[in-house]
Amino acid sequence: MKPASDIHPKMYRYRRIVEAKLFIDAHYADKIDLDNISNQAAFSKYHFLRLFKSAFGKSPHKYLTEVRIQHAQKLLKSHPIANVCYAVGFESIPSFTKLFKAHTGLSPKAFSKRLQAQDQQQQAAPLTFVPHCFAKSYGWDE
Amino acid sequence: MITHLSHASIYVLDQARAIDFYVNKLGFIERMKVPLGPDAFWITVSPPDQPDLEITLMPIQEGGMFQADVAKKFRELVQKGTFGFGVFECKDIYATYQELKSKGVEFTKEPTKEFYGIEAMFKDDSGNWFSLKQS
Numbered sequence: 535m536k537p538a539s540d541i542h543p544k545m546y547r548y549r550r551i552v553e554a555k556l557f558i559d560a561h562y563a564d565k566i567d568l569d570n571i572s573n574q575a576a577f578s579k580y581h582f583l584r585l586f587k588s589a590f591g592k593s594p595h596k597y598l599t600e601v602r603i604q605h606a607q608k609l610l611k612s613h614p615i616a617n618v619c620y621a622v623g624f625e626s627i628p629s630f631t632k633l634f635k636a637h638t639g640l641s642p643k644a645f646s647k648r649l650q651a652q653d654q655q656q657q658a659a660p661l662t663f664v665p666h667c668f669a670k671s672y673g674w675d676e
Numbered sequence: 677m678i679t680h681l682s683h684a685s686i687y688v689l690d691q692a693r694a695i696d697f698y699v700n701k702l703g704f705i706e707r708m709k710v711p712l713g714p715d716a717f718w719i720t721v722s723p724p725d726q727p728d729l730e731i732t733l734m735p736i737q738e739g740g741m742f743q744a745d746v747a748k749k750f751r752e753l754v755q756k757g758t759f760g761f762g763v764f765e766c767k768d769i770y771a772t773y774q775e776l777k778s779k780g781v782e783f784t785k786e787p788t789k790e791f792y793g794i795e796a797m798f799k800d801d802s803g804n805w806f807s808l809k810q811s
Contacts, residue, residue: 545770552774589771591725600724604705660710664718665683668732673740674712 550575551589554582558594562601563623568594598623603637606630610646611653618642683720685732686761687754689802691717694733697801701779702764704731723764757803769794769810776808 554575558566571594572582586594602622609618616627619642624630634642655662661669669675688694698704704721707730712718716737720730736754738747753759766772769787773796777783784805785797793811800806 545774548768548770548774549778552771552778555771555775556778589768591767604724608706656710660712660718663708663710664712668683668685668718668734671741672712672716672734672737674716 547585548589550577551582551585554586554594555590555597558598558601562598562605563621565623565625566598571598599633600637603634606634606642607638607645610642611649615642615646680728682728683730683732684762685734686800686804687736687750687759687802688733688800688804689736689751689754691719691733691735693801695719695721698731698733701776701781755803757799757805760805760807763807763809765809765811767810769796769808772808772810
C-alpha cells in the first residue's frame with residue numbers, strides 16, 4: 535500500500551506546527567505568548583491556532599500551561615512554591631496556584647506535602663509501591 | 677467486574693536510557709521512580725492524556741524468575757526486535773510522526789492508510805516496536 539505521506543501534500547505544514555510545539559517545549563520557562571509561538575511557525579495567529587488545535591487536540595495556550603504545570607510538579611518536590619512558579623514561566627503566584635489546582639486537583643502546597651510524604655515512604659518501604667505480580671517475578675519481595 | 681488496565685510492562689535493556697526515550701522523546705510523564713537496589717528501579721510512565729495507565733519500564737536482569745540464561749536470551753530477543761508491545765493513539769498522526777522523527781525516533785513504517793486507521797510503526801531504544809495510530 536502507498537505510504538499516506540506520499541499522498542498527503544501538506545507535510546511541510548506539519549513540520550512548522552511541530553516546530554512550534556518544540557518551541558514551547560524548549561521555552562516554556564520564558565515569557566512567551568501566542569505571538570512568539572505563531573511567529574515561530576510563520577503562520578498568522580488565527581491560522582496557527584486552528585492548525586495547532588487540529589494537530590494536538592488543544593490550543594497552544596492550553597498546551598503551554600500543561601507543560602508548565604508538568605515541570606512545576608517535578609520541581610515542587612524540592613523547591614519553594616514561589617521559586618517553582620517563576621522557574622516554569624508563570625508571572626504571579628495566585629495565577630500559578632489557581633491553574634495548578636485546576637490541573638492537578640491540589641494546591642501547590644498540598645501537592646508538595648504529598649510528594650514529600652511519598653518520598654519518605656519510598657525511602658522507608660519502597661516495595662509498598664510495587665504491585666506484587668511485578669515484585670515476585672524479579673525476586674524483589676524475597 | 678474488571679474495569680480497566682492500570683499497569684502494563686515493557687521490558688527494556690537499560691532503564692536510564694528507556695526513561696530518557698519515553699519521557700524526552702515520546703513525551704510521557706514519569707510517574708514513579710522507586711529505588712529497589714543498586715541496579716534496579718521501579719519506574720512507571722504514562723501517556724500525557726492517560727494518567728490512569730502506568731507503563732512499567734522493567735529491566736531485563738537476573739533475579740527472581742529470571743535465571744541468568746533466561747535473562748540473557750530475553751535481552752537478545754528484545755534487542756532483535758522480536759516483540760511488538762502495543763498501539764499508541766494520537767490525535768494527528770502526521771504531526772506526531774514529524775515530531776517523533778525530529779527527536780530521533782526510528783520509524784519502520786511511515787503513516788499509511790489501513791482498514792483500521794492510519795498507522796505508522798516505530799521502535800523504542802531497546803528494540804521493542806509499537807504501532808502509532810490515528811483512528
